Amino acid sequence: MRDPHQPGGAAWRQAEAQRLLEFASRSVLPDGGFGYLDSQGTPDSTRRELWITARMTHVFGLAALAGHPGARDHAAHGVRALIGLFHDPANGGWVESIDSDGTALEVSKTFYGHCFVLLAASTAYAARLSGAEDLLHRAQRVIERHFWDESHGLGVESFSREWTLCEDYRGANSNMHAVEAFTACSDATGEPLWRQRAMSIAERIVGGFTRDHGWRMPEHFSADWSPLLEYNAKQPADKFRPYGTTVGHWLEWSRLLVGLHERGGPAWLLDAATTLFDESVRVGWAADGAPGFVYTLDWEDAVVVAERMHWVQAEAVLAADALYRAAEHEEAAELAEQWWRFLADHFVDTAGGSWHHELGSDLGVSTTVWPGKPDVYHAYQAVVFPDLPLAPAAATALARRGGVA
Template sequence: MVENCKNWLSKDVLPLWLNKGVDWERGGFVESFSLEGEPQDVPRRSMVQARQIYSLRLGMELGLCDPEKSRKAIDIGAAVLIKNYSLPSGGFIHSATKEGEAKNTTPDLYAQAFALFGLAHAYAVNPLPQYKERSRQLVQYLYNERHLTQGGFTELTDKGVQYEANPHMHMFESAVAWMAVDNDPLWKKLADEILNLCLTKFIDPESGTLAEHFNADWSPILENGKFVFEPGHQYEWAWLMGLYQGLTGKDLTAVRENLIVLSEKHGIWNERKSVIDEVWNDLSAKTKTSRFWPQCERIKAVLQMGLEKKDQRAQYAQAADEAMATLFKFFETPQKGLWFDTWQESGEFRIQPAKASSLYHIIGAINEYVRYRPKL
């Protein structure tokens, strides 16, 4: 399976996304492809610019794509991210046109998290001072204009102010990415605050599950007395906590393991061997659709835990293999190198364009699998 992963990336995926997926004329990365392999003329999210920087960095490190061309695309992508998506406040807008004109100027927290993330990975490849300086400006904006006295940051959407766990997870991810490449204490300050918020507010002390949607006081929003958790995000939080643990030495093993075990027990549709999208905190399924990305996050989390839990390596290796086999079902598209997004409860895959933003999840999972599966 390791060789299958490498072959698929090197032959089908990276050539497509490094050639037709980069706008070599105007700069930056395309938003999506039709399932027949044609770039779509739609607004480009700042998130896509940032995630593709990461994806190409991993492709380079795996030795599966042209390093010179990838470095050039990364620098172009970072320059476009700063030039076309920056706000005077220090924040970043949601999306722009292919010509670089602002489209959706909402500075949603996802956009901020991924701008920080993309610049960290651009800095890892080419440590230009403007990448760090722009990132520091962004964090200062967050603390000056978006910070909450109860911890965390506001999420600004078209619907108004919301309080969400997931953009904080991605902000934590971005802070950890900067911690890995730079010793400025600002990154750890940001990571520590979000980690504390997760451990004290996002994770329900009764069920151990990690809620998604909150009131202003960080109490979970309830529907008929229940709240929703996403198994995919529990895997993702567990993996990111593992990265933080590796950088700081702070032992988060117990909470990570609990998030994984809950998802393994209650977040898998056993007949399909797929991670489902949403579960109630009473551990009953809310939706039995399966998007591709929870399969990716399962791979990353179980491999990481398997390396630490020597007495349970066989079961974690089996879980990783199962998740990778399921993930590959999403890749059976008309044009090779693309993917379906959603496996519906009916058994059919939903027909919709292949988003560039998905590659970040996919190559992240394959990177972990190629590097660490042989060690289990």
């Protein structure tokens, strides 16, 4: 039995959740939205990113449902920014970034950003926040009208501001986050169509492309969904489209597949979740001889970017927890205990707050890919989800526990 006060234990995680929220509260910008935090917790007020504001709205929405003081006000602050500042009233949808005056800086419309808007809206709706239902319906309409491609059963990547030009690139990452957002939406609203779409994505990305490539997940595709295995070979450490295969996504998908299985999905989901987890451990952990999961591998399992990302470690402990609970994967439970200690020893920044977002292979702080400590989305979920059922989504589970839904 794990000591509740040791890393990964219930009391430790509850204290860490509070510590993360205190750090994250610094990202609240008085004139709207949330700022990207640097390593000391100072927000960038000159450029506000849609994905940061949406993710922090989701986090504070979960925290509100869990009863954390002040969290409801922060979540409502995020909802207002999504309804107002980031929304494009002329064309619909949400722009990717704005400056301190609310002027759009990056005007493309991305599936990635819109999925996080849907996730934030679903969480806010479960928390019964003012404006959340309207935000949720807007996000559903935009995704259905522009991003969802029924002919492929997947989402397209991005459009110009006026929706007139569609990028000829398709991505697995945005579709992975669509699974998260679509299942949260389905759980919050009771609409099965969104869960069915999430299942369609899993079937194509994991049951199709990933299985066909020996469980090395392709991340980048052409407009007709042909894998582009050499995409960004000359820019291997790209923030959102790195070259090769991203081990952390195998772990994140493992958790999401377990969730779909728990919602009544077929048996292959649990088998695939186990395979992705086991393969990530076999080829991704200490792939260069040092402890930790490396960021990316090439198609021969050689290390491309060796940095250790906090979000990968967060997804690793969550995948291990999910597989232990759903499939009695004993090795996963043992690894989770080791990984929590590793995380606490190296990623948790007890002096500066939050978690270091990136470490080098020497386990020193690195900024090769991600400078600063942008948000607490992955870290907060890592310390909260083990206390919740594997399904429904966290917001719906917390709402039911608190008698809201």
